[in-house]
Amino acid sequence: MExxxxxxxxxxxxxxxxxxxxxxxVDPAMARVLKRVGEGGAVFLCPFVAGADGGGLYPVGVVxxxxxxxxxxxxxxxxERRAVVLARVRGVGxxxxxxxxxxxxxxxxxxxxxxxxxxxxEGGYPTICxxxxxxxxxxxxxxSVDDLVVTIHGVDLEGGDDVALQSNLGRLLEPEQAHTxxxxxxxxxxxxxxxxxxxxxxxxxxxxxxxxxxxxxxxRRRLPEVFGITNSGACGNPLTNLAQFYLAQEIVGSLAxxxxxxxxxxxxxxxTLSRLAADLEFTTQAGLRTLQGLKKGMMHDDTAPSPRxxxxxxxxxxxxxWE
Numbered sequence: 392m393e394x395x396x397x398x399x400x401x402x403x404x405x406x407x408x409x410x411x412x413x414x415x416x417v418d419p420a421m422a423r424v425l426k427r428v429g430e431g432g433a434v435f436l437c438p439f440v441a442g443a444d445g446g447g448l449y450p451v452g453v454v455x456x457x458x459x460x461x462x463x464x465x466x467x468x469x470x471e472r473r474a475v476v477l478a479r480v481r482g483v484g485x486x487x488x489x490x491x492x493x494x495x496x497x498x499x500x501x502x503x504x505x506x507x508x509x510x511x512x513e514g515g516y517p518t519i520c521x522x523x524x525x526x527x528x529x530x531x532x533x534x535s536v537d538d539l540v541v542t543i544h545g546v547d548l549e550g551g552d553d554v555a556l557q558s559n560l561g562r563l564l565e566p567e568q569a570h571t572x573x574x575x576x577x578x579x580x581x582x583x584x585x586x587x588x589x590x591x592x593x594x595x596x597x598x599x600x601x602x603x604x605x606x607x608x609x610x611r612r613r614l615p616e617v618f619g620i621t622n623s624g625a626c627g628n629p630l631t632n633l634a635q636f637y638l639a640q641e642i643v644g645s646l647a648x649x650x651x652x653x654x655x656x657x658x659x660x661x662x663t664l665s666r667l668a669a670d671l672e673f674t675t676q677a678g679l680r681t682l683q684g685l686k687k688g689m690m691h692d693d694t695a696p697s698p699r700x701x702x703x704x705x706x707x708x709x710x711x712x713w714e
Contacts (some may be wrong), residue, residue, distance in 0.1 A: 392503045393437070393494070393499050393501050393502075393503065394435065394454065394488075394499065394500050394697070395424050395427070395434050395497050395498070395499055396424075396437060396491060396497075396499060396501075397421060397425075397430075397435070397437075398437060398438070398439035399414075399436050399437065399439060400441075400499070400565075402438040402521065402583060403525060403584075404436050404453045404455075404482070404523070404584045405436070405455055405482035405522060405523060405546060405548070406482050406522055406523030406524075406548075407422055407454075407482040407483065407520075407522055408482065408551070409481060409482060409483070410522070410523045410548070410694065411458070411481050411482075411549055412479075412482075412507045412548050412549065413478065413479050413480075413557040414477070414480070415465070416480055421571070422475075422476035424497055424498070425457060425460055425478050425540075426460070426476075427497065429457065429460075430458065430459065431456065432456070432457050433454055433455065433456055433457075433483070434455055434457060434480070435453075435454055435455075435486065435488060435500040436454075437449055437450065437453075437473060437488065438450030438452065438582065438583050438584055446630045448491055449583050450487055450490075450491075450500075451485070451487045451488075452485075452486060452487075452488075452574040453484070453485060453486065453584075454483050454503070455479050455480035455482050455521050455616040456480065456483055457478060457479075458479045458480060458481050459478065459479035460477075460478050460479075461476075461477055461479075462476055462477070470524055480711040483507045484674070485507070485508060485520070485522070486503050486505055487506045488500035488502065489502035489503075489504075490543055491622055497701070508520055508710055512706070512710060515616070515702060516702060517588075517702055517705040517708075517710070518586060518587045518705065518706060518709055518710065519556065519580065519586040519705060519709075519711075520710055521580035521581075521584035521585055521586065522585075523547065523548055523549065524545045524548055524583050525545050525546050525548060525553050525580075526543055526576070526577045527544055527577075527624075528544045528577070528624065529541065529542060529543045529544060529573040529576070529577050530544070530573070531569050531570045531573050533566040535561070536561060536562060537561040537562060539559065539560045539561040539564065539566060539574045540557060540558070540560075540561075541557070541558055541560055541576075542555055542557045542573075543555060543557075543573065543576055543577060543580075543708075543714060545580075546710075549558065551555065553660045554712035554713070556576075556708050556711075556712050557708075558707040558708040560704065562702060563673075563707070564588050566615050566690065568692045568694070569593055570628070570690050570691055571691045571692050571693070571694075572582075572595070574594075574598045574623060574626060574691075575591055575594035576591065576594075576708075578598055578621075578622070579591055579593075579594045579623070581623060582591060582594070582612070586705065588590055588698050588705060588706070590645075591696075591701045591704065592695055592698065592701050594690075594693055595693070596693075596695060597623060598691075599685065599692075599693035601621035601622060601691075602619065602621060602626065602691055603681050605619055605620050606618060606681045606684040606689075607677070607681050608632075608678075610664065610684075611677075611679070613660045613661055613665045614638075614665060615664055615667065616634065616638060616659055616660075617697050618634070618689075619631035619689060624682060627686065629671075629688060629689075629690065630684060630692075631689070633671075634663055634667060637663040637666050637667065638659050638660065638663045639663045641655075641658065641659035642655050642656060642659040645658055645659060669687075671683070671688050673688075695700055
């Protein structure tokens with residue numbers, strides 16, 4: 392089966408079992424696709440994943456039926472109005488495309504076939520479905536060796552309700568590994584609207600690389616406020632929490648002593664890094680200091696799990712927040 396394709400940059404897809412979402416299309420090319428499909432027609436919605444190589448289409452998405460199409464004027468700035476196309480679509484099933492092509496000036500998904508995530512799970516390839524909700528944050532609670540709970544929080548796209556996924560990863564992972572898995576699952580759901588063993592492994596590498604970059608930048612440029620900032624959000628951990636607390640404390644103290652704001656911020660950054668290095672016993676060696684910051688300060692482990700281990704991790708999570 393061939394279907395006209397709409398790339399979705401934010402991976403916000405409707406629930407495949409009848410969920411409805413509305414989207415705004417500023418790009419005239421996408422508006423033309425919707426008009427040619429027409430109300431009642433089917434489209435293939437799939438994530439567009441940005442990357443260093445320019446990004447690309449992720450071939451797993453949702454087949455949706457177009458239920459409404461209209462134009463409206465919206466404000467694009469304080470005084471600028473622009474006509475855009477809005478559409479309402481209803482998800483009718485998960486699907487996978489074998490390829491993409493340009494046909495009659497349309498982007499088309501080729502060899503589109505249904506994809507049953509339950510069948511994948513039963514076959515030993517568990518996945519978490521991100522369609523119909525947006526993963527926003529997470530939490531890792533270490534209560535005992537047997538009680539290591541990871542929670543992924545999110546928002547239902549249709550009703551706006553809070554939803555969550557939760558799993559006990561006790562004895563399967565160490566706390567540092569579980570914290571990294573938490574972040575990687577959020578990143579995968581935000582990028583692909585799906586988390587599979589393969590995307591989990593990839594996102595663990597991406598997340599830890601960005602955390603290391605934030606540490607390297609923070610130490611080199613004396614910017615403790617950037618610690619823990621990645622494309623998937625801000626990481627809450629002992630190092631970043633202390634950095635924010637010390638930075639605020641030092642700025643307030645310096646201002647109270649009559650120093651200028653510029654000088655207060657400059658000195659606060661320097662003193663914050665010194666206090667963190669003393670409290671957490673960081674070395675002055677740049678490369679080793681970054682690893683210490685990641686493992687000891689941020690409680691993250693950059694060790695990539697094997698495909699079998701990644702599958703075992705995801706098997707402990709429900710497939711959707713509604714299960």
